[in-house]
Amino acid sequence: MYEHESEQETALRGVLEMELGALAPGLAPTDAIVAKGRAIRRRGQRIWSLAASFVVVVGLGSSLMLPAVLRGATPPALNAPSKDWISVNSAAYDEANGLLGSGTVSGKGWSISLSHPPLVSTGPAGTAVITSLEEDNQFTGTVVGSGSADINSPLYAAPKPNLVDGIIWFSSHATDNPVYNFGVGPVAQNVGSVVAHYANGESVSYPATEFEGRRFIALLDVTTTTIDRLTAYGTDGAELGYVDPFSAEGFAPQTFSSTWYTPNQVPAFAPAKVTFTGTMVDSPGTPWTIEVQAGGFGVCEYTTQSEHFGGMGCTPPGSQAEKQPINGLELGDGNPAVIVIGPLDPVVTRVVATLTDGQTVQLPFKIIDGRGMCADVFGPGKALRALTAYESNGSVFAHQNWR
Amino acid sequence: MKDADEEQFREFMVGRWPTLVRLAYGLTGDRGLAEDLAQTTLANVYASWSKVSRASNPDAYTFRILLNANNGRFRKRRVAEQPAGAVPEPEAQDPTGAVDQRTVLITALMELAPRQRATVLLRYFEDLSEAQTAEALGCSVGTVKSQTSSALARLRQSPHLAEGSAR
Numbered sequence: 001m002y003e004h005e006s007e008q009e010t011a012l013r014g015v016l017e018m019e020l021g022a023l024a025p026g027l028a029p030t031d032a033i034v035a036k037g038r039a040i041r042r043r044g045q046r047i048w049s050l051a052a053s054f055v056v057v058v059g060l061g062s063s064l065m066l067p068a069v070l071r072g073a074t075p076p077a078l079n080a081p082s083k084d085w086i087s088v089n090s091a092a093y094d095e096a097n098g099l100l101g102s103g104t105v106s107g108k109g110w111s112i113s114l115s116h117p118p119l120v121s122t123g124p125a126g127t128a129v130i131t132s133l134e135e136d137n138q139f140t141g142t143v144v145g146s147g148s149a150d151i152n153s154p155l156y157a158a159p160k161p162n163l164v165d166g167i168i169w170f171s172s173h174a175t176d177n178p179v180y181n182f183g184v185g186p187v188a189q190n191v192g193s194v195v196a197h198y199a200n201g202e203s204v205s206y207p208a209t210e211f212e213g214r215r216f217i218a219l220l221d222v223t224t225t226t227i228d229r230l231t232a233y234g235t236d237g238a239e240l241g242y243v244d245p246f247s248a249e250g251f252a253p254q255t256f257s258s259t260w261y262t263p264n265q266v267p268a269f270a271p272a273k274v275t276f277t278g279t280m281v282d283s284p285g286t287p288w289t290i291e292v293q294a295g296g297f298g299v300c301e302y303t304t305q306s307e308h309f310g311g312m313g314c315t316p317p318g319s320q321a322e323k324q325p326i327n328g329l330e331l332g333d334g335n336p337a338v339i340v341i342g343p344l345d346p347v348v349t350r351v352v353a354t355l356t357d358g359q360t361v362q363l364p365f366k367i368i369d370g371r372g373m374c375a376d377v378f379g380p381g382k383a384l385r386a387l388t389a390y391e392s393n394g395s396v397f398a399h400q401n402w403r
Numbered sequence: 404m405k406d407a408d409e410e411q412f413r414e415f416m417v418g419r420w421p422t423l424v425r426l427a428y429g430l431t432g433d434r435g436l437a438e439d440l441a442q443t444t445l446a447n448v449y450a451s452w453s454k455v456s457r458a459s460n461p462d463a464y465t466f467r468i469l470l471n472a473n474n475g476r477f478r479k480r481r482v483a484e485q486p487a488g489a490v491p492e493p494e495a496q497d498p499t500g501a502v503d504q505r506t507v508l509i510t511a512l513m514e515l516a517p518r519q520r521a522t523v524l525l526r527y528f529e530d531l532s533e534a535q536t537a538e539a540l541g542c543s544v545g546t547v548k549s550q551t552s553s554a555l556a557r558l559r560q561s562p563h564l565a566e567g568s569a570r
Contacts (some may be wrong), residue, residue, distance in 0.1 A: 008555060009527065016528040019508045020425040025438065028420035030413060031441055037449025041404075266456045268414045270422050273530045370421060 010277065017274060021367045054062055086220050090207045099219025099340060100209045105180060112184050112218035162241070177207040181252040186214055192235035200225040227253045238265040246297040251312050257385065259296035259317065271295045274366040278373040280336060288377050290340060294369040298322065301340045301375065302329055315343060325398030326387050337383045342373035347391045352388040404452060415461070416445050419534050420566040425467060429524045432509045442499050466529070470521050475483040511561040520552035523546055
């Protein structure tokens with residue numbers, strides 16, 4: 001159920017998804033549409049030519065008033081950050097000492113640095129290893145986090161067209177309110193800055209800096225909002241491209257394998273979302289919700305029900321997982337068992353789960369981006385043993401033992 | 404249109420086609436009309452591709468074109484209704500039975516005013532926020548709220564939905 005949404009609204013979403021989502025349109029008559037579109041354009045151009053002399057005057061006048069922000073030319077002027085929001089102090093950046101990010105958030109200082117020289121020597125010879133993020137005494141719950149990643153791994157190669165890739169995230173304490181995610185990751189050599197556009201309307205520009213011959217950005221995500229878009233600008237200020245990562249409140253954005261678009265390119269994937277809801281059998285009255293989103297990042301699912309019942313997973317486009325006959329994962333600690341299956345082959349219309357106690361259950365099935373998804377929650381003591389996917393004519397498409 | 408732009412439009416068209424047909428079906432209650440409406444929408448999107456592709460939200464822009472095309476369908480029909488000199492013959496009673504095959508949901512949606520129907524579909528099928536719905540409908544967020552509230556009240560009273568849920 002969506003926040004502040006009535007039962008009627010939730011039910012309406014379900015019915016609309018079931019009725020309209022089940023409609024399987026044929027292929028788009030692409031050539032006919034283009035021909036019709038060309039005819040409309042020609043008609044429009046004839047009308048336009050009649051009004052041309054008027055347009056020249058207005059156009060000149062308008063161009064004088066246009067703000068000096070042209071897409072694809074220079075990074076846009078960003079709104080001044082509101083109080084309690086993220087600010088960046090690029091003057092404090094210190095490449096020689098690995099300080100790749102610095103500023104304030106909610107009035108407290110933040111900084112992100114890479115170790116230099118590497119403090120941990122367990123990586124392959126010659127690699128630099130990210131060992132820790134700078135602790136900040138002014139920040140609630142001082143220890144921000146630590147981790148390591150091999151920046152020589154293919155994940156960090158930042159191949160074209162991915163301008164930013166392989167960001168690793170470190171969270172502040174779970175008791176912080178809000179929780180901040182601090183990310184650091186490599187960018188392509190020609191990236192000068194990355195602007196994060198947050199769902200609350202704020203935008204923050206993060207400069208790229210160099211560390212041991214590679215360029216990185218350090219950026220922040222706040223769990224009370226999401227990053228809707230990352231736009232990369234070149235060292236000359238020209239827009240290079242953008243990505244719309246999977247981003248849900250409470251989870252760090254997933255930029256891995258997301259589709260990058262050139263500055264004026266329209267996303268090839270229409271964003272879509274379906275919601276599974278139910279009530280736990282063994283905990284009467286406890287509802288659960290699992291959200292599934294599809295977009296340029298592939299298909300991602302997440303749930304935040306309780307400490308045992310939470311997590312997220314993504315199936316990037318073209319990934320090995322996507323090519324499995326039955327792709328699925330368990331979220332949470334398995335008690336209760338939270339399973340999400342899909343995206344499935346378009347011919348699959350039904351999935352039956354066999355549980356460890358021998359019970360068989362037909363899983364709730366919804367269509368997203370033309371492919372089926374299933375999600376369900378089984379009470380404590382029950383777990384998934386096998387899955388069988390069926391086509392509409394009843395034949396078995398695939399069977400897979402789970403454990 | 405340049406080749407690269409046309410290629411981009413074709414990707415957009417193929418990706419949005421199912422969504423637009425489904426939305427149009429919810430608006431019209433007729434699958435044939437829905438496909439026509441989706442075609443008309445995408446043809447208009449093609450004609451305005453330079454604007455649509457630069458829009459901050461190309462999908463909201465496209466939905467707006469679809470809703471305008473649907474409204475235009477009503478306008479054209481009204482214009483076509485000329486006073487007749489004689490009382491026309493009553494229409495045949497849907498020999499195909501197509502209306503009977505409509506789901507209770509579609510029947511209930513058709514009872515809503517076009518604007519309410521569009522609001523419900525954008526909010527609860529396309530999962531648009533109130534602000535995005537307002538952008539697609541070209542109205543204020545307040546109007547979206549009031550239209551949603553009226554539509555939900557009307558759907559609660561729909562005998563079709565009550566029947567359907569009782570089954």
